[in-house]
Amino acid sequence: xxxxxxxxxxxxxxxxxxxxxxxxxxxxxxxxxxxxxxxxxxxxxxxxxxxxxxxxxxxxxxxxxxxxxxxxxxxxxxxxxxxxxxxxxxxxxxxxxxxxxxxxxxxxxxxxxxxxxxxxxxxxxxxxxxxxxxxxxxxxxxxxxxxxxxxxxxxxxxxxxxxxxxxxxxxxxxxxxxxxxxxxxxxxxxxxxxxxxxxxxxxxxxxxxxxxxxxxxxxxxxxxxxxxxxxxxxxxxxxxxxxxxxxxxxxxxxxxxxxxxxxxxxxxxxxxxxxxxxxxxxxxxxxxxxxxxxxxxxxxxxxxxxxxxxxxxxxxxxxxxxxxxxxxxxxxxxxxxxxxxxxxxxxxxxxxxxxx
Amino acid sequence: xxxxxxxxxxxxxxxxxxxxxxxxxxxxxxxxxxxxxxxxxxxxxxxxxxxxxxxxxxxxxxxxxxxxxxxxxxxxxxxxxxxxxxxxxxxxxxxxxxxxxxxxxxxxxxxxxxxxxxxxxxxxxxxxxxxxxxxxxxxxxxxxxxxxxxxxxxxxxxxxxxxxxxxxxxxxxxxxxxxxxxxxxxxxxxxxxxxxxxxxxxxxxxxxxxxxxxxxxxxxxxxxxxxxxxxxxxxxxxxxxxxxxxxxxxxxxxxxxxxxxxxxxxxxxxxxxxxxxxxxxxxxxxxxxxxxxxxxxxxxxxxxxxxxxxxxxxxxxxxxxxxxxxxxxxxxxxxxxxxxxxxxxxxxxxxxxxxxxxxxxxxxxxxxxxxxxxxxxxxxxxxxxxxxxxxxxxxxxxxxxxxxxxxxxxxxxxxxxxxxxxxxxxxxxxxxxxxxxxxxxxxxxxxxxxxxxxxxxxxxxxxxxxxxxxxxxxxxxxxxxxxxx
Numbered sequence: 001x002x003x004x005x006x007x008x009x010x011x012x013x014x015x016x017x018x019x020x021x022x023x024x025x026x027x028x029x030x031x032x033x034x035x036x037x038x039x040x041x042x043x044x045x046x047x048x049x050x051x052x053x054x055x056x057x058x059x060x061x062x063x064x065x066x067x068x069x070x071x072x073x074x075x076x077x078x079x080x081x082x083x084x085x086x087x088x089x090x091x092x093x094x095x096x097x098x099x100x101x102x103x104x105x106x107x108x109x110x111x112x113x114x115x116x117x118x119x120x121x122x123x124x125x126x127x128x129x130x131x132x133x134x135x136x137x138x139x140x141x142x143x144x145x146x147x148x149x150x151x152x153x154x155x156x157x158x159x160x161x162x163x164x165x166x167x168x169x170x171x172x173x174x175x176x177x178x179x180x181x182x183x184x185x186x187x188x189x190x191x192x193x194x195x196x197x198x199x200x201x202x203x204x205x206x207x208x209x210x211x212x213x214x215x216x217x218x219x220x221x222x223x224x225x226x227x228x229x230x231x232x233x234x235x236x237x238x239x240x241x242x243x244x245x246x247x248x249x250x251x252x253x254x255x256x257x258x259x260x261x262x263x264x265x266x267x268x269x270x271x272x273x274x275x276x277x278x279x280x281x282x283x284x285x286x287x288x289x290x291x292x293x294x295x296x297x298x299x300x301x302x303x304x305x306x307x308x309x310x311x312x313x314x315x316x317x318x319x320x321x322x323x324x325x326x327x328x329x330x331x332x333x334x335x336x337x338x339x340x341x342x343x344x345x346x347x348x349x350x351x352x353x354x355x356x
Numbered sequence: 357x358x359x360x361x362x363x364x365x366x367x368x369x370x371x372x373x374x375x376x377x378x379x380x381x382x383x384x385x386x387x388x389x390x391x392x393x394x395x396x397x398x399x400x401x402x403x404x405x406x407x408x409x410x411x412x413x414x415x416x417x418x419x420x421x422x423x424x425x426x427x428x429x430x431x432x433x434x435x436x437x438x439x440x441x442x443x444x445x446x447x448x449x450x451x452x453x454x455x456x457x458x459x460x461x462x463x464x465x466x467x468x469x470x471x472x473x474x475x476x477x478x479x480x481x482x483x484x485x486x487x488x489x490x491x492x493x494x495x496x497x498x499x500x501x502x503x504x505x506x507x508x509x510x511x512x513x514x515x516x517x518x519x520x521x522x523x524x525x526x527x528x529x530x531x532x533x534x535x536x537x538x539x540x541x542x543x544x545x546x547x548x549x550x551x552x553x554x555x556x557x558x559x560x561x562x563x564x565x566x567x568x569x570x571x572x573x574x575x576x577x578x579x580x581x582x583x584x585x586x587x588x589x590x591x592x593x594x595x596x597x598x599x600x601x602x603x604x605x606x607x608x609x610x611x612x613x614x615x616x617x618x619x620x621x622x623x624x625x626x627x628x629x630x631x632x633x634x635x636x637x638x639x640x641x642x643x644x645x646x647x648x649x650x651x652x653x654x655x656x657x658x659x660x661x662x663x664x665x666x667x668x669x670x671x672x673x674x675x676x677x678x679x680x681x682x683x684x685x686x687x688x689x690x691x692x693x694x695x696x697x698x699x700x701x702x703x704x705x706x707x708x709x710x711x712x713x714x715x716x717x718x719x720x721x722x723x724x725x726x727x728x729x730x731x732x733x734x735x736x737x738x739x740x741x742x743x744x745x746x747x748x749x750x751x752x753x754x755x756x757x758x759x760x761x762x763x764x765x766x767x768x769x770x771x772x773x774x775x776x777x778x779x780x781x782x783x784x785x786x787x788x789x790x791x792x793x794x795x796x797x798x799x800x801x802x803x804x805x806x807x808x809x810x811x812x813x814x815x816x817x818x819x820x821x822x823x824x825x826x827x828x829x830x831x832x833x834x835x836x837x838x839x840x841x
Contacts, residue, residue, distance in 0.1 A: 006742050022741040032740040039736050043728040185593065186670070188680040190687050199728060215733040251666045255598050258659055259554055261734070261803065262598050268730035268799060269602020276606075276689040 007031075018219035018260060026227055033224050037212055038073050044199045046210040047167065049080035054165040056156050057085040057111065057119070059104030062171030064111055064232040065221045066213055070169065071115050084163060085112055088155045089123035090148055091131025104233040111231075122159045124151055128305055138313040145245075146317055147304055154301045157292050160207045172211040175218040175252065178266040182248045191281045191295075197270035206286075206293045217263060395419070403639070405631045406675050413639050420628070420636055424456055427624050433612050434579060434622070439472040441577035443568050444509070446477065446494065446645035449583035451501075452636050453625055457581075458505045475502065475509040476571050478564050482514055482540055483547050483556065484654040497645045512571055515539035517563045517816055546816060555804045557658035558599065562713050562801070563816070572619045580621045584609075585628040587671060590681040595663040600730075601800035603690040604716045609682060615715055626682070630671065690717065711798035712822040718798035731799065796823045 002012045005025040013023035017032070024032065040046070047053060055070060057063040067085060074081055087108045105121065112119040125131050128151060136144050160168050177197060184193035195201060202208040213221065225232055255262040275281060286292065287299035294300070307315025393401050393412035401410035411419065428434050442457065444450045457473055477498055481491040495511060502509035511527055516539075550556045572580050584592070589609045596605050607613050613621035637644070655661060670677045711718045793815070794802050805815070815823075833840075 017737075017741055020737050020741050022738075024741055028741070032737070035740050036733070036737055040728055040733070043732070181597065182594070185597065185681055185684055186677060188684040190684060193684070193688075215728075215730070215737075247666075247670065251594075251662070254662045254666070255659060258657055258662060259552070259599075259803075262659065264730045264734060265600030265799075265803065266598055266602075268600045269597040269605075271729055272603035272690065272799075273605070274689050276687050279687045 015223060018223075019217045019264075021260065029223070029227065033216070033220060034069060034073060036215060037069055038077060040199070040215055041073070041079070041212055044210070046169075046200060046212060047079050047081045050082075051080075051167050052082045052084070052163070052165040053167045053169055054084045054086040054120075054156075054160050054163060055117075056168055056170045057087045057108050058171070059087070059107035059111070059233040060171070061221055061225050061230075061232045062173055062176075062213060062218075064107070064230050065225050066169060066171040067111055067115055067117060068228065068230055069224075070212065071117065083117050084165060085117050085119040086156065086159045086163065086165075086168070087119060087121045088152055088159065089121055089125075090152065091124050091133055107231060107233040114231075120159060120163055122155055122162070124155065127151075127155055127158055128301075130305070130308055135308065135313070138308060143314075143317050150300045150304060154290075154292050154299070157207060165207065167208045167210060169210055169212055171213055173213045173216050173218050173221055174263050174267060175256075177211070177214060177270070178263045179245065179248050179252050181266050181270040182252065183245060186248060190275050190279070193270065193273065194275050194281075197267055214267075215264070403635045405635070406629075416635060417639060420632055421456065421460070423627050423632075424460070424624060427611070427627055428622075431611055431622075433620065434471065436471075438579050439474070439575075439577045440579045440581055441568070441572045441575060442473055442475045442507075442581045443583065444475050444477045444498075445583070446498065448633050448637060448644045448647075449585050449588065449625060449628075451642055451644040452628075452633055453581060453583040454501075454505055454507065455636075455640060455642060458507075473507055474575055474577060475505075475507045476568065476575075477509065477511050478567050479511055479513045480560055480564060482543050483560050483563075494645060501645070510571065510575070512567050513540075514560075514563060514567070515543045517543070517567055517818065550804070553655040553658040554599070554660070557655040557660050558800075558804045560655075561660075562804075565714075566818075569616055569619050578619060580619060582621055582623050583625050584623045585625045585630070585633055586682055587630050587667060587678050589623070589626055589685070590671075590678040591660065591664050591667045593681050593685045594667060595660045596800075598659050598663060599800050600803060601798075604714065604798070604800065605685050606689050607716055609685045629678070711801050712796050712819050712826070713801040713804075714798060716798060718796075718801075792827065793823065796826055 003023045005011050005013045005028050006022040007024065007028045009025060009028055011025040011027070013025050015026075015029055016023050017029070053070070055063060055067050057067060067083075070083060073079065074083060085108060087105060089105060108119060108121070111117070123131070132144070132148055135147050139147065156168055156170075180196045181193065184190070184196060199214050200208060200210045224230075252263070252266075255266075259265075282295040285294060285297075287294040287297075287302055289298050289302045292299060292301075296303075303315060304317075307313055392398065392410070393415050394409050395411055395415035395418075400412060402413045403411045403416040405411070434440070442450070442454060444454060454475065479491060479495070481494070486494075498509060498511065508528065547556050547559070550559060568580060572578075592609050593605060596602060596608055601608070607615050609623075611623050611626055613623075615621075636642075667678065667681075709718050710716070793805060797805070
């Protein structure tokens with residue numbers, strides 16, 4: 001016997017919601033999915049009328065669905081926001097098949113055409129002078145996600161500054177956030193644990209970021225894309241399999257299979273947790289070199305970039321004390337090379353080097 | 357290592373340990389590279405830890421004993437006249453803990469004042485589907501162990517949690533098992549009606565804790581020792597987070613848990629690694645009653661079990677992960693809503709916000725209504741996928757939907773309350789609808805009973821009684837609210 005839609009619309013249900021287990025028909029699923037996001041936006045006060053909002057578009061399912069839903073909701077409920085697509089070209093090409101990023105960027109291009117949203121593509125090459133392929137050639141298959149992640153985070157900020165937007169909307173879904181909560185516990189990163197569940201991250205002088213898909217399940221996003229026939233790029237990053245995140249992801253999938261609400265439960269845990277009073281947290285400041293948000297004097301992106309440029313690709317992956325030491329030794333070596341022992345007269349050179 | 361207040365311990369220790377004879381079978385043969393103990397440097401190494409350290413048996417045991425005492429003395433939470441109940445599960449950890457306590461009390465006769473120790477085993481065989489024969493053999497094993505260690509060991513069947521007066525008389529372990537069939541079937545029904553392994557496992561954990569605490573009260577113990585080692589704590593941290601109990605973490609994994617006024621839960625093995633435990637058991641040739649081969653883990657499809665496998669796997673691959681996890685938990689606290697103006701109001705409500713099952717603050721009250729939260733997102737999801745005629749013009753302002761949903765909830769709650777007062781004579785059997793139960797349980801405990809077949813029949817008596825009492829008091833408060841200053 002066919003199951004009927006649990007919203008009693010009279011139609012037959014064609015799917016079971018991964019999030020709640022309710023059986024719904026196609027229209028009611030669209031209704032429910034879109035309204036949930038709308039509710040998140042309104043409740044969280046994510047946008048203000050007149051905002052210029054950049055959607056971080058990777059060509060993957062999350063950002064494709066995000067772009068589509070935001071455009072739809074903006075028209076339906078008149079948020080009065082100005083939407084953009086902002087894409088980062090990491091410069092990753094597979095050795096065997098065609099380019100990974102080339103394909104995904106093609107998808108973004110198509111999104112641009114389909115939804116009529118302006119698109120801006122920024123490449124790592126333009127921003128940092130290195131493509132991911134070049135970085136991987138230096139560093140090897142391990143730890144390269146660290147580079148990509150650090151660079152991408154800042155690349156979005158840089159791109160947004162370039163476009164003059166008020167807000168960046170990213171496609172982080174509930175699964176991503178739950179995974180991040182777990183990751184931060186596994187790594188002991190209490191500062192991030194505290195802030196990773198917040199729906200808006202903003203500071204005094206940095207661009208606001210928000211996650212409209214925070215409560216949307218990854219599976220439902222795929223479902224939505226499938227039933228709406230949205231085109232997205234579905235291949236994993238070719239460098240991804242070595243990432244530590246994989247462990248947490250497998251665990252999360254196991255949990256979801258046992259109890260579908262686990263994902264939200266984990267986010268709930270994250271929302272209700274707080275770092276104990278009296279525990280020192282890194283303060284947020286701006287990088288003295290590039291001016292973007294950083295927890296250190298010099299931001300991770302600048303340190304990594306410096307390491308790459310100096311032929312020390314591991315710099316920035318290990319401990320920060322090592323970074324300091326390495327920088328000092330570099331400065332000394334350089335100094336010695338340059339002035340052949342006449343260093344004492346020219347100590348200002350060393351200082352300048354340290355500042356990069 | 358810690359040197360706080362420890363000088364008094366170190367008098368007889370070394371002498372005593374050297375006289376202890378070690379069974380030769382436990383000696384591991386490998387490790388040809390440097391056969392010297394890291395600490396004393398001259399004896400052959402017999403214990404190999406994962407972090408690369410090698411010790412001779414004597415030093416290894418000294419280190420462990422020191423760890424145990426350091427944990428206790430550092431916290432300064434155990435005092436001379438305390439009487440302590442040790443929760444014994446029959447597994448490796450608690451077997452080690454018992455042995456550690458026995459050797460400790462035997463050795464430090466001269467200086468260290470004695471605590472009085474009692475041991476309790478909660479017999480959860482019914483919930484885990486063990487046969488009576490199995491349970492009897494477990495009990496006789498426990499009795500034997502108790503005889504060796506000379507502790508007064510008590511046994512408490514899980515079915516006691518459904519009787520109204522929990523444990524009228526504590527039963528010693530060497531008294532043969534009494535079968536109170538009616539209660540057994542009630543417990544079995546409760547567990548059978550729960551939807552999945554996770555719910556069963558979670559409920560069992562909570563009930564065990566309840567029984568433990570009530571037994572401690574009965575036996576006049578003001579401290580309870582729980583034998584959670586570091587790996588167990590790591591499992592607990594992730595398990596708690598995964599079941600929506602993140603805000604309760606500070607209680608559930610802390611060294612001392614003071615959620616109850618009169619009884620403190622302590623976890624003195626929190627710095628013991630898995631290696632430490634297996635090493636210790638091997639050195640003394642101890643055999644826990646439950647070893648992995650004989651009794652496979654119950655509730656295989658529970659979140660706790662999945663988490664356990666995950667943590668064990670991580671532990672074997674990256675051995676700094678477990679310490680990282682449980683140290684992270686030390687830095688966490690429950691989020692409290694900042695209440696500027698209405699301090700008093702919050703204080704009044706504190707009692708109402710205690711979950712009737714786990715007796716921790718249910719956190720719904722700490723989240724502000726303005727901010728989007730999971731609780732609201734869940735509610736909204738349910739609403740949009742069930743309610744038929746929230747017509748589109750309603751949907752244009754979804755805040756309306758939200759208010760509507762909460763209004764509906766309040767209405768139904770009120771209606772139910774009325775119904776309840778009408779049939780007050782029959783109040784025990786009166787059906788408690790989900791929403792009311794939800795009101796008195798915390799987020800994590802709610803998940804246990806959600807989706808179960810019959811909510812009212814699965815609630816253990818004490819829960820429904822507590823809910824009844826609370827809702828009555830809330831009702832009374834409402835009636836006199838105009839006259840309260």
